[in-house]
Amino acid sequence: MEQHNKKAWLYMLPAALFLGLFLVYPLIDVLIYSLEEGYNFASQTYWGVGGYNYSYVLHDPYFLQALKNTFLLVIITVPVSTGLALVIALGLSSIQKLREAYQTIFFLPYVTNTLAVGLVFMILFQKTPYTDGLVNRILGWFGVAPIDFIQGPYWAKMLTLCVYTVWVVLPFKILILTSALASVDQSYYNAAKVDGTSKARIFTRITLPMISPTMFYLVITGFIGAFKAYSDVVALFGTDLNAAGMNTIVGYVYDMLYGTAGGYPSYASAAAMILFAIVLTITCVNLLVSRKHVHYE
Amino acid sequence: MNVTLENLTKVFPARGKKGSGDVTAVKDFSLRIPDGALVGLLGPSGCGKSTTLNLLSGLLTPTGGRIYFGEEEVTRLPPEHRGVGLVFQNYALYPHMTVQQNITFPLENRKGKDKLTKKEMADKALEAAKLVQIQDLMDRKPKELSGGQQQRVAIARALVKMPGVLLLDEPLSNLDARLRLQTREEIRRIQRSTGITTIFVTHDQEEAMSISDLIVVMKEGVIQQTGKPQQVYDDPANLFVARFLGTPPIHVFDASVKNKTLYIGEAPVLPVPGAPDGPVYAAVRPEGFVPEQEGPLVCQFHRVEVMGRDVSLVASHPNCQNTPIRAIIRAQTDVHAQDGRVRFRLDPGKVFLFDTQTEARIRF
């Protein structure tokens, strides 16, 4: 046993070292950064401790814009993607033929590079002097005048972002929901069928309660994921998100750290802490709500 | 309601290529079940008994043949219009609903003029719950119940809509031995008091024999024999049925018939005036061995196992396919074992002969 101890710690050492250096220490450090006022990156000096960084960030119009964008994105994409994923997963689990083929196709976006495919969405949606773009042509059939979805009005940009986000997050949700639906014992459905339960009632009274833990899991992870939106936004609107008016909280953090406006780790830290607090609050609210509505085995 | 099945056939298509590897789960199944009977569908796993049950419930549609409930043909009718109650092997109680909600669930599905008020539903649920004696458990969730209680809830849920036919899929298989005995009495009692035509599926011959009015023995999708339990036991139609019924199981000897006499090995053991000459399987029920000092069947004697009212005499014989032989005899009987041998006379009523090729019964 003695030598086990030493050996165990030896095996743990690399993991502990890396996690300590790149995960635990930064967590503490970021909190300190966020409280150090007037930190100077070059000289590594600061002139005080307090909440100034937070107050600066909260008054920064770019941050408020990012906050608004992020909230809009969350509020739109989480319900839409979860609902759409549920509909598709229900469809998938009700068929036998071609099921695997559909599943494979639906999962494809998960393994693709967000940045790369974002470019495709950009050319599909954008309006340039040379072309209105495919999406605009299709909308044109319905008598809609061409809109620049990439550099045009705010609502159009937001719409594009939401469409792309849903496209990107759906594979994961479909996969998880399909396997949740598959794990519901078939005999529940048979029992309900013999009792003459309508399809709608089977769905609301049996399917939904049975998969409610999974739905809840997806809503929580969906919220967290959407609050951290960044790369898909860059993919559509480029790296200068402030200029495009499409920045997100995470984007704001990185911009504060790096790039043309960068060099302010204190502001970045404060913004990141605010993001963390929001995510934590929303998760807690979700947990409280779920107590009432989620059925756990 | 009486139930009639006519030439019912169910073929499950093979996955992938057409034609090759299709599985015929039920083949040419014909049966008439009188109103109010308790019928046991009996057979080893994979014999098509559960498929038959699902054809009756409407969860599966037959490939061929017809099903009648009373005078109505229901062959292709979807399950909800058949008015059957179905109890699943794993009970399929909705885990997120209380016992009360589970039982009322089938009633809530009614539409139009059949619609019930909350009060009516509660009354009906209570009535059904009383029938299976779970009226005190109405507010519990299924996971807070024992296996036997869950089974009762499942039965109550099936009964609450007063089905014309009650179907039970392996109703006792998930219960422990003691509960099994108790529950099968319970099923019999409930069935008697409601008078609903009931069909249940089991692989346990004892279970089927003990409570059924009628048993149907199946093998590979084909009915082997139908009849009252005792009748099937005493008069099996073929070797499969003879082997499948009875504990301890029947003993099968490689034997032959010469000059109207049954020979096991070299020993003439029984006169069989009606049987043709040739090799046969001679199957003897455990209670068909009668120890006798001068009996014709000489067996190697091993030991006596006391079982209380009866004793089981354990012996062996080179021609017997399933050794050791367990002969069930009354405890008072004297057993003369000499030189490690014991001799038996065979009770002709407990001996059945079967063709070695077709395994069909040979009457003698």
Next chain:
Amino acid sequence: MNYEKLEASARRRSRLGKIVTYALLTLWAVVVLFPFYWMVLTSVKSYSAYNSEWTPQLYTLSPTLENYVAAFTQVPLGDYFVNTIIFTLVTTAAMLIITVLAAYAFARLSFPGKDLVFTLFLSLMMIPSELVVITNYVTMTELDLRNSFPGLILPSVASVFYIYLLKENFAQVPDELYYAAKVDGASDGKYLFRVMIPICRPTIVTITILKVIECWNSYVWPRLITDDPEYFLLSVGIQEIRENGFGRENIPAMMAAVVAVSLPLIALFLIFRKKIMEGVSRGGMKG
């Protein structure tokens, strides 16, 4: 009640339901596949052809590979590929070693306070990467590791989630095997490599694939830590190509680069489809 009518209406309704279901699924399949089709299509259109299409054409009759040539000659896409491959291989290999050792320590070896350590360890999963990236960026800058492979690789070699996944799998290997190996005189290390790893190979393969996908697509950290194109990974490179590469209008060449970037992962996915989907559904919120 008219039984025949009921029967017929039930059949009709179920057929209608089938048709609607398939139509819906096919519609979504088109939505998913169309961007892929569009990027391949655009990548084989010539620059002049593409720009003369006011209404984008859904097919092309004169496909060309000139855009692929441009993608690998006019911009350093090839270098980005090499960087990404190095980054992916080294990160994945290092991650595997660290993960296997740590998971083994948690699953098999006993030491005082193991449960507490493991609980603390699990709670690390809650830390959002957005928080720690800030300090890591500062740390790496101070260590003068910006624009270097160590700077790219080191922060992402240890993963709490993968250690957890593998530990759970290791823990399923019955103790008896360990004692049997001990009786036979096998060392802990030998037991790990000869017994545990072969038994848990499926999980190890799964986490390897997931990590490869994660590395191939990683964007945030590489973007922060590199500003010298010599160290750009594909995601950063693609963004760079978009903003400063061929010039904004050469969309076909851009799409050729996008196809080249996407293809390896799609191939990997089609080969390991089952493993990837199973791995992701087992709790992969990663990537």
